[in-house]
Amino acid sequence: MAHVDPSGKAFPTLLNDCILRAARGEPTDFVPVWIMRQAGRYLPEFRELRSKHPFFEICETPDLACQVTLMPIKRFDLDAAIIFSDILIIPQALGMEVLMSGKGPEFPDPLKQDENLEDRLDFNVVIENRLSHAYKAISITRHALEGRCPLIGFSGAPWTLMCYMIEGGGSKTMSKAKKWLYQEPGKSRQLLDLLAEKVTDHLVSQVKSGAQLVQIFESNAEYLTLDLFREFALPQILKICSNFKNRLQALGIDKNSVPVIVFAKGGHYAMDDLTKAENSIDIIGLDWTMDPLSVRQKTNKCLQGNLDPCALYTNSLELTEKTRQMLNRFGTQNYIANLGHGIYPDADFDRVKTFIDNVHSISRQMNSSK
């Protein structure tokens, strides 16, 4: 990882490297834990700030993004922070308008099959310049964390971004985006290649400015078949991971020092393929429908996940029991605890604290009783 920010100032010494150790397969005293969307609407302090600032204004204002990123870190004993940002800043950087309503993101003018991609998208955009605010946010946040825990950067995977850019909003089937794959495989590949290139740039720039791990969200894997995933999604993910690592190495950053998490939501069918991707994917994220034991049988890779986000609705006693079950199924090594999906806005933050503290205390107990 980078040890100095782009201005040359040294980052603070890392005081808790547990998640990096787990990612590298090194022994850990306890299981590290973070929560997808941990800086989100379930936090009253976030809702208050959000009532004053539009969503993308927060993303684009480094001080605000930093402030939001730190909110859950101040409340909970988390083992990683994740920069406040959004996967849709890549389509924005390519020239598309994205609005954030209460119902989720909306593209007023989504891509249409009969349009030339060159007419709609800025193929030549320099991501490092266009999204400089995002990288500034990462640098100041890593300083502000004072070494308390590592900072995660992230990006959407190309297929997932393509879905948003074509559907324009929510869809139960992603049938418009899938229609491209079936009817316009060439144009789909052109779009996916472009996205893969810009996603790689984005991930590299995040690491240069201070991110210590990165996660790639293939949130829309659930709509694909294994055949489509192998043709249109997986090759792009693997290309991103491998180019990302090579480019870090070329920048003088040890490529093994920045682990890559791939989270393919609904990608149960892809576990054989993902576990076999030996050198590029370091950590496989599991959604809440996956059986940890069956994936453990396939790989020694570090796994991440997968408590049902709705389990946070239950009482403290039941939640403790479910957390224990999860730890028993994953084991305490090569493992990063998380939910199996982003936390929902109506989650109770007392339960979040219970979950995080239980992951630590139960995994410590399990380790000490070995």
Next chain:
Amino acid sequence: MAHVDPSGKAFPTLLNDCILRAARGEPTDFVPVWIMRQAGRYLPEFRELRSKHPFFEICETPDLACQVTLMPIKRFDLDAAIIFSDILIIPQALGMEVLMSGKGPEFPDPLKQDENLEDRLDFNVVIENRLSHAYKAISITRHALEGRCPLIGFSGAPWTLMCYMIEGGGSKTMSKAKKWLYQEPGKSRQLLDLLAEKVTDHLVSQVKSGAQLVQIFESNAEYLTLDLFREFALPQILKICSNFKNRLQALGIDKNSVPVIVFAKGGHYAMDDLTKAENSIDIIGLDWTMDPLSVRQKTNKCLQGNLDPCALYTNSLELTEKTRQMLNRFGTQNYIANLGHGIYPDADFDRVKTFIDNVHSISRQMNSSK
């Protein structure tokens, strides 16, 4: 199955029993095929009729329901008809209002956690009387089919119905309904038990009036974990199947003559459990994300599925290739071809014809070259 309608009039002789033979594990010359939502919006004649009649008026008018059910049968060489109806007629029968907008069903007054179920739902409704129009539709449709192919009846599974009754409309997470499972397990069970009872009544009445197979749609399996599925969904499905068969037997209808299809969409995690349910589930439906080979390894049961509905967007040549691939993966015996999800409104009916005809011709070739 029933051989006479409730008035005592004999049903026409069945001329194509291929799907029943496949369901019972008997050899078939070709693979039978039907399509979920085959009587739906992709058909111009349906859209025309629908422009004149509200959705539930069609469900409640036996002649209209019959007319719609026959629409795809007149166009295509299908091996089964499925009665035009909706899974939400059960919540309606229990006293809930359901509106059908362009965006799908909507409950203006969904169930709330702090309400007594007894205050909201008619526990004592006699389904056979309340939904008599649905059974009349089945009787006249089986006559109108003139034995061309069997008629399928269906119902939603309790968990899936519970989701609609609580969420009130579409949801990306079903978090309100899942909150009940975590916070109100007793009340959830009370609701699921009630639904299981009424669903069983509904299935039995459909068979008494002429349905020759039945399908249970657990369309919202995808939101559950394996633990939740085992606690709240599977036991209800198994209870329904077993009570359904026992009640048929008590009515003098051979319980093995009416196969039960269970389609748990997104239920990849439940395949071990479903395949082990030896005596109650006859056919397991697979969604498009499932690998047929991996399920074949688990069971000799009849399988159903699972072409990606979006594969109908591709050209005729590609579609033929994908159909051949599907048949190679499933094999030609103990198998009912279908999509892996209901057909989408923008599907091209020429492709539907190509798909159906190819299932027949390719499977005949495969059988004859053995």
